[in-house]
Amino acid sequence: MPELPEVEVVRRGLERGVVGRVIDGVEVYHPRAVRRHAAGPEDFAAVLLGRTVTTACRRGKYLWLGLSPQGAEAAGPEAAGPEAVEAAAAGAAAAGAAAAGAGESLLGHLGMSGQLLVVPSDSPDQVHLRVRFRFGDGGRELRFVDQRTFGGLAVVSGADLPTSIAHIAPDPLTADFDVERFVDALRRRRTGLKRALLDQTLISGVGNIYADEALWAARLHYARPTETVSRAEANRLLEAVRTVMTAALAAGGTSFDRLYVSTEGVSGLFERSLEAYGREGEQCSRCAAPIRREAFMNRSSYTCPVCQPRPRRARW
DNA sequence: AATACGTCCTGCTTGC
DNA sequence: TGCAAGCAGGACGTAT
DSSP states (O other): OOOHHHHHHHHHHHHHHTTTOBEEEEEESOGGGGTTOTTOHHHHHHHHTTOBEEEEEEETTEEEEEEOOTTSOOOOTTTTSHHHHHHHHHHHHHHGGGTTTOSEEEEEEOTTTEEEEEEOTTSOOOTTEEEEEEETTOOOEEEEEESSOOOEEEEEEOSSSOGGGTTSOOOTTSTTOOHHHHHHHHHHOOSBHHHHHHOTTTSOSOOHHHHHHHHHHTTOOTTOBGGGOOHHHHHHHHHHHHHHHHHHHHTTOOOTTSOOOOTTSOOOSGGGGOSSTTOTTSBOTTTOOBOEEEEETTEEEEEOTTTSOOOSSOOO
16 A cells, blocks of 8 residues: 555656656546646546646655646657756745746546556557556657545646645655654544654645554554643654655665565565554564554554554543 | 535455 | 355444
8 A cells, every 4th residue: 555655656657657758648447536726637648738747746554746838839759858856946945935836737646446457559448448648759658547536636726745745744755744743633633642743734645554563563552642742752753654664765665565666566575564553463673572453443453562552541 | 714524546465 | 055144344424
């Protein structure tokens, strides 16, 4: 299931594989894949034609491709190569608010099983191929493949940060993540600790796997009421989130159920490094107690019953 | 306002 | 053997 590290691997693949290229063909095979595109599948395909991909960005689990203005003379791949990327990055940093909201982007979310693949045009169609993008250079095409169709694509306003995801909090791997702000906001909540971690308006990019891994690393139980979490514990938890995600990114992500792959179709190797998630009955690497699985929020939570004792006052 | 929960979706696994 | 229930779970709309 793609969370921040997996989405970042995909973003990097898109940066290498499609930035600087001109879209000249779009085919939507399943309308649900573009349900967030308000104007419908036909408009989705039409509005992308002739646009150059200028950037590949990410916040939390969302990723988006910056698009050259509609109707602008299509720049050749050479003209809109790395220079365009640098210009966009510099513009975002320097112009700040002035650049925010301007322009359009192809926004995507992988959901549970979404894949963005950059593959040769003559490679066989995937069973769950939902959208195909061809490029003017005739090179490899971009394919959105999604078995469970929880993911989706849409053309939206905003290039710096699409307006439709302005409610998504910064993610903990960005340099300007405000630690104090996060700690304060977490401790003001009145909910369980894992619920808070999974709330993308508080901190983005954390899903079920890395929430369990970070809680295990920080020796905290998922049902700890947030108002009882000390500043030190909150900082420890955030540090654990960063550590586990950084390690996962270095390993190419976690491919727990083989539905997550990079743009090249490669699985990540972090599954073998998981300490809690998916390890029910196996020994905790710290204390040898068997890892416990419990139903929680209609999904599973894995904890070490010794390292992560259930709080007397539990909240979930 | 803030928090909680049902719903969407498909394919693999489990159990009778 | 075959069928059905269970399970995986991110984000959003709705309910409280």
